[in-house]
Amino acid sequence: MNSSYTHHVILSFILLFSLENIELVCGAFFADPTDGFTLVPLTKANFELQKPYDIPLEQRYSFKDGVHRLWVYADDKPHSPNSHTQPRTEIRINGLDYNSGVWQFEGYGFVPNGTSGATVAQIHGASHGATTLILRIYNGDMRYYSRDLVAKNLYDKWFRLNIIHDVNGGTVTVFIDGEKKFQANDHGPGDLYFKCGVYAAPANISYYMESRWRDIKIFRK
Numbered sequence: 001m002n003s004s005y006t007h008h009v010i011l012s013f014i015l016l017f018s019l020e021n022i023e024l025v026c027g028a029f030f031a032d033p034t035d036g037f038t039l040v041p042l043t044k045a046n047f048e049l050q051k052p053y054d055i056p057l058e059q060r061y062s063f064k065d066g067v068h069r070l071w072v073y074a075d076d077k078p079h080s081p082n083s084h085t086q087p088r089t090e091i092r093i094n095g096l097d098y099n100s101g102v103w104q105f106e107g108y109g110f111v112p113n114g115t116s117g118a119t120v121a122q123i124h125g126a127s128h129g130a131t132t133l134i135l136r137i138y139n140g141d142m143r144y145y146s147r148d149l150v151a152k153n154l155y156d157k158w159f160r161l162n163i164i165h166d167v168n169g170g171t172v173t174v175f176i177d178g179e180k181k182f183q184a185n186d187h188g189p190g191d192l193y194f195k196c197g198v199y200a201a202p203a204n205i206s207y208y209m210e211s212r213w214r215d216i217k218i219f220r221k
């Protein structure tokens with residue numbers, strides 16, 4: 001073995017070793033909520049729209065340049081004539097209902113200043129109650145139902161939302177812009193699915209409610 005070859009082998013070894021270390025160190029700082037998850041491909045059929053039953057969709061929803069815009073008024077009708085729920089215009093992720101495993105929703109959301117008392121994202125279904133997770137905007141802040149603060153000052157800017165539901169572990173975790181903001185126990189397994197848009201809270205709602213969503217993705221483990 002000539003010495004330049006040996007030198008080369010040693011250098012390569014050192015380089016490889018330090019690259020691995022850089023990855024380890026960076027991994028700790030730049031861990032992404034989607035690490036270790038597999039993307040579930042979506043088609044148009046996975047996006048079911050719910051809106052006040054007595055008006056056409058285009059009066060409460062638009063899709064332009066990749067942005068879903070959904071809005072609703074406090075005195076709108078529910079999504080079905082038989083329902084007594086609050087008004088909503090929502091995307092219901094369809095065809096991917098789950099009752100076990102680890103699932104993740106990702107989307108970039110935007111809530112205009114003025115929208116308040118509106119659920120902008122949720123996990124529908126649970127053993128106890130109708131929902132596992134409700135994320136509402138009140139005066140620009142995001143709350144878990146009307147309670148715990150999840151994130152502040154979200155008006156008029158795009159934010160990245162990731163929700164991880166570990167059904168077997170019984171937890172839901174919320175990330176804003178890649179940062180873990182909130183974790184809670186879920187409400188037991190059930191027929192579970194993700195939704196986003198605007199759904200009026202029981203109280204303290206603004207007359208006009210709007211949220212926008214783009215790059216919606218579903219992942220699983």
Ligand SMILES: *[C@@H]1O[C@H](CO)[C@@H](O)[C@H](O)[C@H]1NC(C)=O
Binds near residue numbers: 113114156
């Ligand atoms: C939202 O609008 C109100 C009323 O116009 C204004 O006072 C407030 O500063 C705005 N908030 C943000 C975050 O822009």
Ligand SMILES: *[C@@H]1O[C@H](CO)[C@@H](O)[C@H](O)[C@H]1NC(C)=O
Binds near residue numbers: 146202203204
């Ligand atoms: C509505 O807002 C009032 C005043 O901020 C507050 O006291 C009340 O608890 C709120 N109601 C609900 C259901 O959030």
